[in-house]
Amino acid sequence: MGLEMLNDNYKEGSKEPSKKENIPHIYSYQFCPYVERVHLVVAAKEINCETFNIDINSKPEWFFAKNPLGKVPALELDGGKILTESTIIAEYLDEAFEGKRKLQPKDAYEKCKQKIFYENFGSVFSGFYKIYRSKEDLNLLFATIENGLSLLEKELATRGTTFIGGNNDPLMVDYLIWPWLERLPAIISIIKKEKDWQKYLSSNLPLTVKYMQSMLDDSAVKKVAYSDDIHEEYFMFHIRLIRGDNF
Amino acid sequence: MGLEMLNDNYKEGSKEPSKKENIPHIYSYQFCPYVERVHLVVAAKEINCETFNIDINSKPEWFFAKNPLGKVPALELDGGKILTESTIIAEYLDEAFEGKRKLQPKDAYEKCKQKIFYENFGSVFSGFYKIYRSKEDLNLLFATIENGLSLLEKELATRGTTFIGGNNDPLMVDYLIWPWLERLPAIISIIKKEKDWQKYLSSNLPLTVKYMQSMLDDSAVKKVAYSDDIHEEYFMFHIRLIRGDNF
Numbered sequence: 001m002g003l004e005m006l007n008d009n010y011k012e013g014s015k016e017p018s019k020k021e022n023i024p025h026i027y028s029y030q031f032c033p034y035v036e037r038v039h040l041v042v043a044a045k046e047i048n049c050e051t052f053n054i055d056i057n058s059k060p061e062w063f064f065a066k067n068p069l070g071k072v073p074a075l076e077l078d079g080g081k082i083l084t085e086s087t088i089i090a091e092y093l094d095e096a097f098e099g100k101r102k103l104q105p106k107d108a109y110e111k112c113k114q115k116i117f118y119e120n121f122g123s124v125f126s127g128f129y130k131i132y133r134s135k136e137d138l139n140l141l142f143a144t145i146e147n148g149l150s151l152l153e154k155e156l157a158t159r160g161t162t163f164i165g166g167n168n169d170p171l172m173v174d175y176l177i178w179p180w181l182e183r184l185p186a187i188i189s190i191i192k193k194e195k196d197w198q199k200y201l202s203s204n205l206p207l208t209v210k211y212m213q214s215m216l217d218d219s220a221v222k223k224v225a226y227s228d229d230i231h232e233e234y235f236m237f238h239i240r241l242i243r244g245d246n247f
Numbered sequence: 248m249g250l251e252m253l254n255d256n257y258k259e260g261s262k263e264p265s266k267k268e269n270i271p272h273i274y275s276y277q278f279c280p281y282v283e284r285v286h287l288v289v290a291a292k293e294i295n296c297e298t299f300n301i302d303i304n305s306k307p308e309w310f311f312a313k314n315p316l317g318k319v320p321a322l323e324l325d326g327g328k329i330l331t332e333s334t335i336i337a338e339y340l341d342e343a344f345e346g347k348r349k350l351q352p353k354d355a356y357e358k359c360k361q362k363i364f365y366e367n368f369g370s371v372f373s374g375f376y377k378i379y380r381s382k383e384d385l386n387l388l389f390a391t392i393e394n395g396l397s398l399l400e401k402e403l404a405t406r407g408t409t410f411i412g413g414n415n416d417p418l419m420v421d422y423l424i425w426p427w428l429e430r431l432p433a434i435i436s437i438i439k440k441e442k443d444w445q446k447y448l449s450s451n452l453p454l455t456v457k458y459m460q461s462m463l464d465d466s467a468v469k470k471v472a473y474s475d476d477i478h479e480e481y482f483m484f485h486i487r488l489i490r491g492d493n494f
Contacts, residue, residue: 081356085366088359096355108343109328112335119332 003233005030009055016062017052019076024049024093027063027074029056031234033128033179034086035073036224040175041090043220045099087118090176103172105165114173117155117164124148125180131187132238138191145187149205152177156207162214170218178221181212186231190239197228250480252277256302263309264299266323271296271340274310274321276303278481280375280426281333282320283471287422288337290467292346334365337423350419352412361420364402364411371395372427378434379485385438392434396452399424403454409461417465425468428459433478437486444475 009029010017019025026042028035028051042049054063059070067074067082075083075092083089094103105111127144130136155164165171170178185197194200201209215221240247256276257264266272273289275282275298289296301310306317314321314329322330322339330336341350352358374391377383402411412418417425432444441447448456462468487494 077356083356083359083363085363088362088366092355092359095358108339109324109330111342112330112339115335116330116332119335 003230003237006055009053010060010063011055012058012060014060014062016060020050022078025076026051027067027072027076028053029072031226031231032056032072033125033183036179036182037086037176038073038075038089038093039224040178040220041093041103041172043223044103044170044175044218045093045097045101047093047097047099087115087122087176090172094172101169103165103175105171114164114171118173118176121148121151121177121180124151128180128183131191132235132242135243142187142191145184146204148180149201149208152211153205153208156211163211170215170220174215175220178215181208181215182221182225183231183235184212185228186235189228189232190235250477250484253302256300257307257310258302259305259307261307263307267297269325272323273298274314274319274323275300276319278473278478279303279319280372280430283426283429284333284423285320285322285336285340286471287425287467288340288350288419290470291350291417291422291465292340292344292348294340294344294346334362334369334423337419341419348416350412350422352418361411361418365420365423368395368398368424368427371398375427375430378438379482379489382490389434389438392431393451395427396448396455399458400452400455403458410458417462417467421462422467425462428455428462429468429472430478430482431459432475433482436475436479437482 024047026035026038026049028039030053039051041047054060054072056072064070066076066080067084069084071084073084073086073089075089077083083092091104093099105114125145125148127141130141131138161167163170164173164177184201188194188197188200192200198209198213216225236247271294273282273285273296275286277300286298288294301307301319303319311317313323313327314331316331318331320331320333320336322336324330330339338351340346352361372392372395374388377388378385408414410417410421411424412421431448435441435444435447439447445456445460463472483494
């Protein structure tokens with residue numbers, strides 16, 4: 001399995017698929033970290049829903065008709081109700097569906113603390129895509145990423161728990177930051193030419209390494225995550241498009 | 248009353264004030280629209296709390312000790328617990344305090360729809376400060392603002408209610424977008440040289456004008472809002488600092 005999975009996407013001119021009733025529908029793009037946040041929440045809660053992959057470079061007309069800005073992820077509920085923004089969709093799914101478990105703490109203060117963490121973490125990593133969308137120096141881009149990781153290392157040190165959400169299972173906050181961590185091994189391999197991400201990160205970010213190992217053992221992450229090889233293939237394909245074939 | 252109110256701010260070197268116990272404390276800056284969001288929520292819910300104004304150009308040392316990034320608004324709870332980010336503080340206050348009334352709808356979907364609206368509206372207006380912090384063309388900056396207002400006009404047309412939150416009272420969504428609307432008359436006066444903002448806006452944005460009139464009649468807005476003259480004085484002071492005395 002590799003990038004050929006992109007061939008299954010709905011494109012300009014595709015007919016709108018028929019949909020099962022009474023379950024939510026997710027409009028997705030396979031390699032988008034924001035979309036992955038929603039899939040992780042769905043997997044952790046074991047919510048029954050349907051996913052449709054959209055070609056983000058050639059979106060089908062029917063998708064714009066229901067979601068004028070054409071954003072993914074989008075969640076469609078009965079009656080054509082649409083929600084966008086990954087954190088808002090994730091919070092909605094946790095509130096509206098009991099599912100296997102609740103992913104936000106009951107305590108309002110702790111819930112907001114976690115929210116501040118994942119919102120800030122999302123901002124720190126919003127430059128991630130520059131690796132394959134800009135010609136900026138890769139080592140400088142990686143320095144920004146390492147700076148963001150130091151925030152995580154500090155948070156893990158302060159909390160002293162296996163996950164940010166506690167010792168038992170990951171909570172919303174863990175799933176909402178995971179997609180960027182999942183892509184780190186591929187990025188370290190490409191930029192730092194180091195295949196062993198644990199070795200690379202362990203001297204400065206030992207708690208982050210342990211955290212990532214625990215997350216990789218979680219059943220929702222196992223179900224949703226792509227392998228390091230697929231991420232590397234995806235990054236390299238796009239890096240070569242923008243930075244040249246000889247990269 | 249005018250800009251001299253800024254003299255009451257806590258500055259570098261100021262001693263930390265003693266605080267009342269068992270109520271939340273808000274760290275504030277008088278003319279910040281994000282801070283105003285929090286004050287509107289507090290006023291609408293009639294929450295008992297204390298406000299301390301921080302000089303954002305010379306923040307006191309004790310403020311950084313409790314809030315390392317030095318951001319305002321910040322909310323301090325018992326035990327030195329700190330929350331930041333205006334929308335998160337607002338949502339926390341609504342969840343943790345019953346107060347006079349609840350400001351978010353019970354329905355999870357409608358709650359998320361309103362959240363998407365105020366998050367997007369905040370982004371559209373995040374360029375507002377460029378009016379007095381950059382030298383960019385004022386007419387171009389105003390065109391961006393008008394573009395944001397057209398989203399509000401469309402939302403009001405779709406909903407057909409007095410407030411975005413319904414016909415009775417403003418809800419969270421209304422209070423969280425209000426601070427930028429409150430500053431429109433001053434901005435129209437400065438950039439468009441038109442003292443009558445209702446006249447200026449009425450041809451293209453009639454529902455926005457009616458909405459602003461209803462909001463100005465709300466008791467929380469009445470309690471928190473500054474007058475158009477004070478806003479104009481504040482804008483002009485900063486515009487002259489950056490764009491020159493002859494403006």
